[in-house]
Amino acid sequence: MSVKQAGNSVATAMAVTSELLESYDQLDISKRQYLGYVLVPAVALFGVTVLAGLFAPLPLAARVPIPMIGGLAVVSAVVYPKIYLSSRENHIDNQLHLVMTHMTVLSTTNIDRMEVFRTLAAEEEYGVAAEEIGRIVHLVDTWNQSLDDACRRRAKKVPSEAMGDFFDRLGYTLGAGQPLEDFLVSEQDVMLSQYETLYESSLSNLEVMKDLYMSMILSVTFALVFAIVLPILTGNDPTAMVAAVIVLFVFVQLGFFVAIRAISPHDPIWYHPEERSPGDLKLWGSLVLGGVASLLLIGITAAGMFGYGPGLPGLLFFLDTVRLPLYLAVPITPLIVTGFVLRREEQAITARDEEFPSFIRALGATESAKQSTTTDVLTTLRDKDFGTLSPAITRLYRRLNMRISTEGAWRAFSRDTRSYLIQKFSEMYLVARRMGGEPKQLGELISKNMSAVNNLREQRRQAAVTFIGLIYGITAAATFAFFIGLEIVAILAELSADFELDQMDIGQIIYPGAYDIPLIEYLLLTVVIFNAALSSQMIRTIDGGNPANGYIHFVLLTWLGALTAIATRTLVNALLTI
Incomplete structure (x- = not known):
């Protein structure tokens, strides 16, 4: 390292340290209180974990990680003020x-x-x-x-x-x-x-995060395939190795999920009023239908596995054999109904958001030109075509015309649209008009701001589409790699049993007897279902939609993994046993 590089590193370290120390001054408690309540207990915990790591009656491999827990607590306590201020x-x-x-x-x-x-x-x-x-x-x-x-x-x-x-x-x-x-x-x-x-910078950071996510997941996939195949040559416990790599896989995905949540712009689409909305019955009905049907299928499947009924083979009577991955995919399939209903509603909300700038601009301009009330303006304005927003505008006019309170009519309008932005901007317009604001100026201000947000949301949707393609591609590739390794090992184990290789010298080269193939398959299917669940929520986080809308991707990713697993094992078995 050159002197210049060393100087730059020292300057960077000093700047980071200075920012960290300044963050202590901006906490809601004094430095003395933070030292006594947080830093000292963290250091004490670290000391306890060091002693436990030195003297605990455990194997060395189990004692080494113990001080790391205390070290993590100390580091977290030291940097928490900076993280807290960054969050604010x-x-x-x-x-x-x-x-x-x-x-x-x-x-x-x-x-x-x-x-x-x-x-x-x-x-x-x-x-x-x-x-x-x-x-x-x-x-x-x-x-x-x-x-x-x-x-x-x-x-x-x-x-x-x-x-x-x-x-x-x-x-x-x-x-x-x-x-x-x-x-x-x-x-x-x-x-x-x-x-x-700021918004576009967040989307750019998400693009970088997607590349890192692909690299890390493919690396962990490579490690998991090695954990499946390598023990046949070494004789190590393959189940323990596979389980250890799966834990690593879980932590990697959780880490990226947390990072994506932190990076993604906070721009909610849905408005959740305290009062009941017109479409609540349909949304809750779809959630109940999907959840109850899924629980019913899970119960039937579990009962069949314990011998209390026909189970899944009885439901899939048209199949000669029900492969294990189907036990994972079929019971959760009804959740896709909930996902589709919520997706249609979310698409309708997005369409209303796109029409609202035109409506509020026309409303403000007409009120200024005619010097009349909102009710009089809506008499003619409601006949114009504002797409999916038109029914809500018509109901707003009827409520105002019936002499319902203006505040109540606009709150009902927000409930009808279910849009977070429409609720916020409608409330701004209403309050400003009541306080004597100029309607044309208000309409133009609100319209300009909401149009800008709509344009940014379109960029966000494009980023979400590319991420969806990445997720589905990684899921198919990773599942293919998992199960091709598993099937190769299963075939080698079967061949060793057929030819009694354990009694030959070759038995010292390969160790097929160490494998519990069904248990490893269960573990790999656990990865498939976990990947589907977390990936679906990553997609929802990136596009800013309702988390329940992710049921569509949860079901589809699970089916993709299950069908890829079945096809891979079938294809490899057919090719290697010719």
């Missing part, structure tokens, strides 16, 4: 575009600028971002600071760089005398640009 930063960045849009909408009304901040601080849904705005309100109301001074002071301590820059610019602008509305309207393009950059 992500929460703020994911909500910042909605917060700023909401702030801009409120600033166009007739309310005082401090009321804008108080209103946003009360929005629990904004989470950490609302807490930061609440701290500014606290500085103004409790410590009698001016709003611009409070913004500049908080800008230095907010975990998010984007929000800190915004507070800093806002503070200097307000101090110079510019109205809050003018500043926020001019900031919309900057805010959208920052949000798009």
